[in-house]
């Protein structure tokens with residue numbers, strides 16, 4: 012499974028973890044230390060934040076996707092010896108993507124290591140290989156992390172990188188060493204999933220086209236979908252009560268949508284969060300009709 016993951020990601024080696032969460036704990040607690048500064052996007056996933064905390068590194072959070080802010084912070088700390096830039100490639104609650112070419116350029120300019128969380132891009136972007144592949148920058152990124160638990164429909168996390176980094180993680184990462192490894196059934200499911208994506212690399216693109224179509228429809232109804240450009244589409248409703256009313260409305264019609272509220276998202280941006288899957292595309296007209304009904308009901 013590790014060999015196949017490394018081949019899939021086109022990196023020298025990969026290591027498989029029991030979850031994406033465990034993979035992020037491993038990456039940051041092993042590769043960062045008290046002497047490291049980790050520049051982390053404000054909307055990065057909780058597992059990145061926890062990994063950094065565990066490492067004892069200083070976490071410097073930059074404004075979401077704000078490259079001027081990131082550059083000024085890198086400039087301010089340019090004399091620090093160990094620097095890491097950490098970012099999700101697709102942000103879980105907003106469905107927008109990171110400005111990777113600028114991030115990579117800044118990392119090179121300030122001699123920082125780049126670590127990507129491709130949890131939501133794996134299986135979707137870059138013929139399934141991730142967002143860094145999509146934008147042709149995978150070779151310029153040091154560490155690629157992702158999970159089998161989202162588009163790949165299985166379970167477990169991975170880290171793909173140069174051999175020296177993977178060997179180091181194998182010997183150092185406590186969330187790898189001190190936890191029983193995945194059972195064969197899960198490994199089998201992940202291998203089948205990787206095979207499927209390699210055989211049908213175009214399916215991610217089909218999903219993204221469908222997402223674009225749905226997003227336009229929601230926007231035409233007057234809903235705010237934020238900066239989403241991916242299969243994750245937030246329908247930002249503002250206050251918590253409205254989001255919960257919307258969730259109830261949809262559940263009564265057989266559509267399970269999570270109502271995401273603060274503190275997971277900023278105050279006054281409570282939302283329904285859609286994560287489109289290829290197997291619901293046949294139901295697209297019904298999904299649209301339910302949103303139209305929701306709008307007409309005044310929500």
Ligand SMILES: Cc1ncc(COP(=O)(O)O)c(C=O)c1O
Nearest residue numbers: 030031032056058103130158160
């Ligand atoms: C961006 C991101 N990173 C990491 C994870 C953790 O992955 P896993 O669910 O496999 O632990 C998730 C989701 O839960 C995620 O959205």
